[in-house]
Amino acid sequence: MLAMKTPEPMPVEVSRDAFRNAMSVLAAAVNVVTTDGPAGRAGFTATAVCSVSDEPPSLLVCLNRNASVYDTFCANGHLCVNTLTSGQQALSNLFGGKSSMQERFATAEWSTECTGAPLLDDALINFDCRITNRVAAGSHDILICEVVAVRQQADGEGLVYFQRGYCNATSRA
Numbered sequence: 001m002l003a004m005k006t007p008e009p010m011p012v013e014v015s016r017d018a019f020r021n022a023m024s025v026l027a028a029a030v031n032v033v034t035t036d037g038p039a040g041r042a043g044f045t046a047t048a049v050c051s052v053s054d055e056p057p058s059l060l061v062c063l064n065r066n067a068s069v070y071d072t073f074c075a076n077g078h079l080c081v082n083t084l085t086s087g088q089q090a091l092s093n094l095f096g097g098k099s100s101m102q103e104r105f106a107t108a109e110w111s112t113e114c115t116g117a118p119l120l121d122d123a124l125i126n127f128d129c130r131i132t133n134r135v136a137a138g139s140h141d142i143l144i145c146e147v148v149a150v151r152q153q154a155d156g157e158g159l160v161y162f163q164r165g166y167c168n169a170t171s172r173a
């Protein structure tokens with residue numbers, strides 16, 4: 001009779017650094033996510049954005065609960081995902097840094113559509129959204145967002161974050 005071999009124990013923990021190093025090679029589009037309303041205007045840079053469903057059209061944004069903008073997004077209840085072009089690295093650094101909201105918004109042109117969230121002029125695309133659900137997951141909240149308007153303006157190269165730096169996404173020839 002064959003003896004059953006005891007399986008090797010599975011590794012139980014991946015360190016924060018190991019996880020971040022691994023995540024650094026998942027290339028991602030760069031977005032500036034904005035809101036405005038009774039709680040005020042706010043925005044931050046986000047790569048943790050992805051499509052959820054097309055009926056209803058919806059996407060998700062992962063927002064750190066310790067971010068300075070967290071309360072403002074929750075209170076306003078709507079947001080715009082502004083996907084950046086290759087020429088907008090400086091804006092990504094500004095909205096991903098520690099500057100005031102006034103400084104973040106001062107260097108670009110904005111308009112509004114349905115929700116009142118600021119749409120970045122010259123973005124690759126703008127998704128104007130209502131936040132329909134919030135799910136806590138570790139340090140972040142997953143914001144489930146129904147897309148109520150889409151505005152496509154620029155026909156340029158996309159901005160991609162990869163290995164802790166920026167590269168350009170060009171259209172196929």
Ligand SMILES: NC(=O)C1=CN([C@@H]2O[C@H](COP(=O)(O)OP(=O)(O)OC[C@H]3O[C@@H](n4cnc5c(N)ncnc54)[C@H](O)[C@@H]3O)[C@@H](O)[C@H]2O)C=CC1
Nearest residue numbers: 019020021023024026047048062064096139140161164165
């Ligand atoms: N999802 C997030 O909250 C992200 C936060 N960041 C923040 O931007 C700064 C610079 O980031 P990097 O230059 O890429 O170097 P890094 O070593 O801090 O991050 C490498 C990768 O790990 C992931 N990551 C980083 N922080 C995370 C977090 N708190 N929760 C979940 N995933 C996270 C992202 O995919 C990131 O590209 C850091 O302060 C980082 O926390 C950057 C990317 C995503």
Ligand SMILES: Cc1cc2nc3c(=O)[nH]c(=O)nc-3n(C[C@H](O)[C@H](O)[C@H](O)COP(=O)(O)O)c2cc1C
Nearest residue numbers: 044045046047048062063064067068095096097098
């Ligand atoms: C390239 C890049 C991507 C980021 N992606 C996210 C993200 O998906 N979710 C998030 O909560 N923070 C993300 N951040 C961090 C926020 O942009 C950052 O916490 C915020 O703008 C500055 O923090 P503060 O407003 O709390 O001072 C990212 C930062 C960078 C530079």
